[in-house]
Amino acid sequence: MASIAKTIVATGASSGLGFEVIKHLLAQPQPYKFILGVRDVPTTQAAYNRVQYDKSQHTLTLLPLELSDLRTVKTFAGQVLKKLGEGEGGGNAPSEGIDYLMLNAARSHAAEGLGPNGSKWCETYVVNHLSQHYLVHLLRDKLAASASRLVFVSSGAVNMVKDPSTLSTILLANSGAAPMTVYPASKLAALYGAHWWRRELTGKCTVVAVSPGLIPDTGLSRGMPDAMSKNNLPPEVMKDAKSVSEGECISRSMNTNSVTSSFGSPNRVFLVHSPSTTLPISTAQMKRRSPVHSP
Ligand SMILES: NC(=O)c1ccc[n+]([C@@H]2O[C@H](COP(=O)([O-])OP(=O)(O)OC[C@H]3O[C@@H](n4cnc5c(N)ncnc54)[C@H](OP(=O)(O)O)[C@@H]3O)[C@@H](O)[C@H]2O)c1
Numbered sequence: 517m518a519s520i521a522k523t524i525v526a527t528g529a530s531s532g533l534g535f536e537v538i539k540h541l542l543a544q545p546q547p548y549k550f551i552l553g554v555r556d557v558p559t560t561q562a563a564y565n566r567v568q569y570d571k572s573q574h575t576l577t578l579l580p581l582e583l584s585d586l587r588t589v590k591t592f593a594g595q596v597l598k599k600l601g602e603g604e605g606g607g608n609a610p611s612e613g614i615d616y617l618m619l620n621a622a623r624s625h626a627a628e629g630l631g632p633n634g635s636k637w638c639e640t641y642v643v644n645h646l647s648q649h650y651l652v653h654l655l656r657d658k659l660a661a662s663a664s665r666l667v668f669v670s671s672g673a674v675n676m677v678k679d680p681s682t683l684s685t686i687l688l689a690n691s692g693a694a695p696m697t698v699y700p701a702s703k704l705a706a707l708y709g710a711h712w713w714r715r716e717l718t719g720k721c722t723v724v725a726v727s728p729g730l731i732p733d734t735g736l737s738r739g740m741p742d743a744m745s746k747n748n749l750p751p752e753v754m755k756d757a758k759s760v761s762e763g764e765c766i767s768r769s770m771n772t773n774s775v776t777s778s779f780g781s782p783n784r785v786f787l788v789h790s791p792s793t794t795l796p797i798s799t800a801q802m803k804r805r806s807p808v809h810s811p
Pocket residue numbers: 527528529530531532533534553554555556581582583584619620621622623643669670671672703727728729730731732733734735736737
């Protein structure tokens with residue numbers, strides 16, 4: 517008997533690791549209903565058209581989402597809810613739930629020039645944290661009603677932030693901070709967000725943060741200097757590097773409960789670098805760090 521399809525809503529699944537995760541899940545016997553927010557719908561559709569998968573089993577919907585513009589986040593959230601049968605006068609049919617929300621989109625550019633749409637914050641921060649934090653707010657009731665699993669794709673780069681009190685300065689528009697200062701700061705803010713949502717949705721949703729480890733061949737390096745390209749990274753860093761296809765490791769945090777159940781404490785957000793390495797960050801450590809900004 518065919519299983520019931522699980523619904524996955526995701527950002528950042530048009531290319532890079534997010535694309536690998538969806539491709540991996542499309543090859544599974546479990547049926548999925550994917551609703552993906554992407555910047556370029558035709559190009560992403562063409563990329564998925566090249567993937568072989570059973571179209572009678574999975575459904576794939578691409579909706580426009582430009583995370584540097586909070587208005588499109590609101591439109592996207594509305595379209596997701598409509599797609600799931602809410603607000604359409606859908607008779608007595610119950611609306612569908614969201615099984616997984618994967619927040620994966622990111623960029624890694626310097627904080628130079630004006631903030632997007634008049635924001636006081638730099639674009640990397642708006643994309644990597646504020647917009648996706650806002651998306652969770654907009655979907656909150658549906659996520660809670662669905663007992664969803666929220667997967668924040670994080671990064672070991674958060675450890676590069678030595679003084680969290682500097683985030684408010686680094687992440688300002690035109691702060692002049694370099695990519696490898698802005699990116700870790702924005703990912704740390706997003707990790708605070710994950711931790712906040714875990715507390716906020718306790719007893720309703722499962723919230724995890726996952727780091728895939730170093731995967732140099734994705735588009736993430738677009739905003740970074742040449743020194744960060746794989747040809748220039750030192751061998752001791754490159755020895756742990758993975759291929760893009762190994763980025764599907766993120767999907768493990770969606771398919772199993774092992775990430776949280778193996779550590780037990782509800783006060784922890786977990787970063788999984790690889791199957792063998794974990795970096796738990798506790799509530800106590802979080803409290804020593806500065807709060808998350810509002811959009
Ligand atoms: N690669 C690594 O070594 C590494 C290590 C640790 C953590 N991570 C994390 O893994 C995640 C995926 O990164 P990746 O390496 O796969 O990078 P990537 O190849 O650059 O993919 C980033 C994804 O985010 C989307 N995106 C970027 N800006 C956007 C915007 N303004 N609006 C909507 N979507 C936007 C991209 O869309 P387009 O296709 O339109 O560009 C793409 O789908 C990120 O959260 C990153 O922090 C990566």
